[in-house]
Amino acid sequence: MDEWRFGRLTDEAAVTPAYDDSGFEAVTLPHTVVPLSWRDWEADSWEGRWCYRRWVDVPDDARRVFVDVDGALHAASVYVNGQLAGSQQGGYLAHAHEVTSLVRPGGNLIAVVLDTRWLPIPPNGHPDGHGAVDYYQPGGLSRSVNLRFEPDTFISDLYARPVDVLDPAARRLEVTCSLDGEPQQVNVELRTADGRSIAAGSGSRLTLRDLDVQLWSPDFPTLYDVVARLGNGSERTVRIGFREARFEVDGFYLNGERVELFGLNRHQIFPWTGMAMPDRVQRRDAEILRNELNCTMVRCAHYPQSPAFLDACDELGLLVFEEIPGWQYVGDAAWQELVVADVERMIRRDRNRPSVVVWGVRVNESANYPDLYRRTQEAAKALDPDRATSGAMLASEYSTDDFHQDVFAYNDYAHDEAGATLLEPLPGIPYLVTEAIGSLAGPHFYRRTDPQEVQARQAFLHAQVHRQAAVDDRYLGVVAWQAFDYDSENGWVDHRLKCNGVADTFRIPKLGAAIYQAQVAPSRRPVVAPAFYWDDAAPDELMICSNCEALEVFLDGERVATVLPDTEGFGGLPYPPSFLTHPGPGELRVDGYVAGHLVISRSFSSTPDHLQLVADDAEIVADGTDLTRVVLQATDAHGNLLPATGAVAFDLDGPGQLVGETTFPLESNGGAVAVWVRASRPGLLTLTATHSALGSAAVTVTAV
Numbered sequence: 001m002d003e004w005r006f007g008r009l010t011d012e013a014a015v016t017p018a019y020d021d022s023g024f025e026a027v028t029l030p031h032t033v034v035p036l037s038w039r040d041w042e043a044d045s046w047e048g049r050w051c052y053r054r055w056v057d058v059p060d061d062a063r064r065v066f067v068d069v070d071g072a073l074h075a076a077s078v079y080v081n082g083q084l085a086g087s088q089q090g091g092y093l094a095h096a097h098e099v100t101s102l103v104r105p106g107g108n109l110i111a112v113v114l115d116t117r118w119l120p121i122p123p124n125g126h127p128d129g130h131g132a133v134d135y136y137q138p139g140g141l142s143r144s145v146n147l148r149f150e151p152d153t154f155i156s157d158l159y160a161r162p163v164d165v166l167d168p169a170a171r172r173l174e175v176t177c178s179l180d181g182e183p184q185q186v187n188v189e190l191r192t193a194d195g196r197s198i199a200a201g202s203g204s205r206l207t208l209r210d211l212d213v214q215l216w217s218p219d220f221p222t223l224y225d226v227v228a229r230l231g232n233g234s235e236r237t238v239r240i241g242f243r244e245a246r247f248e249v250d251g252f253y254l255n256g257e258r259v260e261l262f263g264l265n266r267h268q269i270f271p272w273t274g275m276a277m278p279d280r281v282q283r284r285d286a287e288i289l290r291n292e293l294n295c296t297m298v299r300c301a302h303y304p305q306s307p308a309f310l311d312a313c314d315e316l317g318l319l320v321f322e323e324i325p326g327w328q329y330v331g332d333a334a335w336q337e338l339v340v341a342d343v344e345r346m347i348r349r350d351r352n353r354p355s356v357v358v359w360g361v362r363v364n365e366s367a368n369y370p371d372l373y374r375r376t377q378e379a380a381k382a383l384d385p386d387r388a389t390s391g392a393m394l395a396s397e398y399s400t401d402d403f404h405q406d407v408f409a410y411n412d413y414a415h416d417e418a419g420a421t422l423l424e425p426l427p428g429i430p431y432l433v434t435e436a437i438g439s440l441a442g443p444h445f446y447r448r449t450d451p452q453e454v455q456a457r458q459a460f461l462h463a464q465v466h467r468q469a470a471v472d473d474r475y476l477g478v479v480a481w482q483a484f485d486y487d488s489e490n491g492w493v494d495h496r497l498k499c500n501g502v503a504d505t506f507r508i509p510k511l512g513a514a515i516y517q518a519q520v521a522p523s524r525r526p527v528v529a530p531a532f533y534w535d536d537a538a539p540d541e542l543m544i545c546s547n548c549e550a551l552e553v554f555l556d557g558e559r560v561a562t563v564l565p566d567t568e569g570f571g572g573l574p575y576p577p578s579f580l581t582h583p584g585p586g587e588l589r590v591d592g593y594v595a596g597h598l599v600i601s602r603s604f605s606s607t608p609d610h611l612q613l614v615a616d617d618a619e620i621v622a623d624g625t626d627l628t629r630v631v632l633q634a635t636d637a638h639g640n641l642l643p644a645t646g647a648v649a650f651d652l653d654g655p656g657q658l659v660g661e662t663t664f665p666l667e668s669n670g671g672a673v674a675v676w677v678r679a680s681r682p683g684l685l686t687l688t689a690t691h692s693a694l695g696s697a698a699v700t701v702t703a704v
Contacts, residue, residue, distance in 0.1 A: 003028060003624070004141075009049040015111040016082035021053050028624040030071070030276035032140035033116060037661070038271035038505060038673075039495040041487050043130040046139045052112045056147050060105045064150040067110060070094045070307070071143030073275065074124065075115040081108055089121045090338060091142065092303040092325050093345040110147070114139055122338050122363070123302065126329040133327045134490040134498070135267055135302070138274030143306065153181025155236040160226040160352055161386065165215065165242045166256055173199070173208040177228050177236075184230045191225045198224070215255050216241025216354040218296055221317035223354070239314060241354025247388045247407045247430035252476045254319075254357075260470055261319070261477025262519065263297035264289060264502065265435060267486040268305050271505045272659050272676070274487075278625050279308035281676070284616055286312035288507055289483060293516040297357075299434055299479045302327050302364045304346045313355035321390070321409075321434065321479065322350060323360025324376075328394075330363055336372050339363065343376045347383040358407055359384070362391020365411060370402040377404045392434040400429055407476070411435035412465075420464045425474040435481040436465045438500050444492035445499045446512055448643070448670030452532055453539045458502065458512030459531040460543060463570055463577055466515070470572035506674035508631055508641075518545035518575045526600035528590050531577070533642055534604035540582050547575040548592030548599065556586040605636040608644045608671065613689050613697035615677075622679040622703035627659060630699055632689050634671035644671035646691055652677060654685035656703060666691070679703030 005024035013019045031052075034045045058065060067078050073091030077084060081104070086097035102108075116139025118129055126132035157178035164170040177186045189200040190208055199208040214222040222241060229235045244255055251258040266285060270277050286309055289295045296319055303325040313320050324342040343361050350356050361376040373391070380389050390407040400408060407430045414421050420440060425431035439445065441457040448455070462480055469475035485501040492498070497505065502513040509517065514529035528551070531543035544551060544563065553561040563578040570576035585606065592600040612635045617628040634644030645667040652658045660675030677685055682703050690696040 005053040007051060009051040009113060014051045015079040015113060017109045029144055030142050030278060032138045032274040032276045036138060036272055036274055039487065039497040041136055041496050043136060047117045050114045052141060054110050055107050056110055058103045058105060058108055062149050063152050064098065064100045065103050066096050066098050066148040068094060068096045068146045068148050072114055072141050073116060073137055073139045074119055074121050077113045079111040090342060093342065093349060112141065112145060120331050120335050122325040122335065122342060123327045125331045125335055131489045132329060134488050135269060136487040140276050142275040151232045151234050153179055153184050153230060153232060154234040155228050155230065156180040158228050158236045158238050160238055160240045162240065162242045165244050171211050173211060175206050175226060177204040179204065187229050189227045191227060193223055213242045216243040217255060218317035221315055223314060238352040240352050243354050245357040247476060249428065249430055250473045259296060261297045261432065261479060262466060263295040263479040264293065264483040265299045265301040265479060265481050266483045267301060269486040278627055281627050282306040282308040283312040285309055286316055286318055290316040290318040293513060294519040297321060297479055310350060310353055310355065314353055318355060320356045321358050321360060322346065322356050323364065326363030328365045330366050330369055339372065340375055340379055343379045344383060347380060351384045358388045358390050360391050361389045361405065364392045365394040367397065368402045374404050400426055407432055409434040413438055415440050420461045422465055422468045430476055431474060432476040433469060433478040436478055437461045438481045439492045445494055446510060447494065447499045448504060448510055452537050455511040456531040456539060456543050459515045459545065462512060463515040463573060467570045467572045504669060508672045508674060514545035515577060518547050520547060522547045522594045522599055526592055528592050528600055528602045534588050535606045535642055538582060542580045542582055543577050544580060545577045546592055548594055550593045551578055552591040553580060554589040555583045603638045604640050605638060608634040608642045608694060609637040610635060611689055611691055611694045611697040612639060613699045615699045615701050619702045619704055620679060622682045624678060624680045627676040627678050628701060629674050629676050630687055631674045634666055634694055641672055646693060648689050648691045650675060651688045652685060655679055655681045655683040656685045677701060
């Protein structure tokens, strides 16, 4: 269901078939109700009531018909042929509405009415308005809306719970199938990803035993399918992984081995589109976090995120801290009922996922509400007795009084003149730092346009907190703030953009990302990641993040220094950074050595030389929905990003559309930007970028 008619709701008759929607805009999903730039968002622009309309065909033999709404910010009502089918308050979790009695054979009008005003729905409702929540939430149908056909009886839910996975003799899978309709026999099968059957059985509640499976872990994220089928052909499949996750006072244990939790928080907020990005783009964030920033954990701040993102976490071995919508504020009794409902919907949706290891069942950074959080804890354990629960605390809430969850999570922004300093863990409870660093340097920004000392300080501070946790087993680890810049009007913002990310809003790494980029075994990928730009503004002391044992530094071909990792200041990190006094102007080369062997060499020159244009994907689907990112950077002759000024102009040739601005001033983001491209029909898309001094660059994407 991709092609919709969309407009502001000014007439309640807009939900009826007879309404003339010729004045509405043709759009595809996901979709945001107003156009957005990459910053300077105006929350008032998306407040209001809006209507999406689409005509769909229902076959004559359809038995039961449902409309599934995967994400709709913030309150949605679904109408079929002018009749209300159902509503839901809250935009981050799916809702389904049976419309069997409302449809007819042939054409039917589906209308979704969105209310994007500041409503008393988590996380919103604070009397101070949008600035009371630390992230913008532009309204829209942020995920898909689908028509689903079912037989008279179908499988409405499938929960597959691995038990005693570390003991091959006792290992089992407890499967619960929920049916909507009359009782029927259920046949269940456990399969490998390539379809090979491992075990099978019958019954709506059954246990599969004698399971020869590989355990799921970050290094080996092995997945299996559980397939349940009824005699009438109804079928439901969920993916699972066999793993044991335990949070203890001396660390986090996965499959019996201690794993240091090393990660970042993630907002699913994007330039140009808000939260309305398709599956490919959502998945790409997980790939960046796991493969480029080497995280073992991500915290979904501060709401359940796209199923596509979580699918990628399952596949990549990225551990997930998932939490309910909320940010500090807790409303009245009706508001709190929505909190409990969010806990239940979140866990039902994602409890089969091996990547999710802890549920956040408290509103982020809220005061204690003992009765509410006792209820959310009970709801979580009733639906998923195995996973730990938590909820991030802040400031004066540094206490286990009336804390009913399993893991104490704390957002720790403590610091002194020397930098970031973590508080002592609370005794007797597993202790996880769920935010750190944020805006601790200079003018409280980490923009690519800030002085390099400020930008490099971000990498230094992130290294500090991860080192402190790594040398003390009382910390489970640190999930620092933040992976990507995001739009907000709360706190330290520039152009209504929070610049705490180690990557910018376009997902392009900043200097602060260097310490993350280096935390990977050199046998997998040798890294030399400077926390500086090699230009006239480079600082006197240069921080180089690398996983090499030694670095040889050359200037204009002459060796000027040998630098070693700073194990005294950053011992405990798998790969501490190195520091070098600026050797003077010239062509810089850094050679990295492991076990005496040269494994990487990087060269740097001091002036922007050309434009570099790179697409994430060579191929996209020509459905008007699928997108791929194209990153533009001003680089030196060796392909290294350098700050640059002047406007770059984009031109897209082919059957597609550019998502982004056609002209972008490079000085506004230090020489880097990204746009996204989509295609409305098959063909070749060619994107060209042109700059008056740096020339032009082009990239092609095939739409199929």
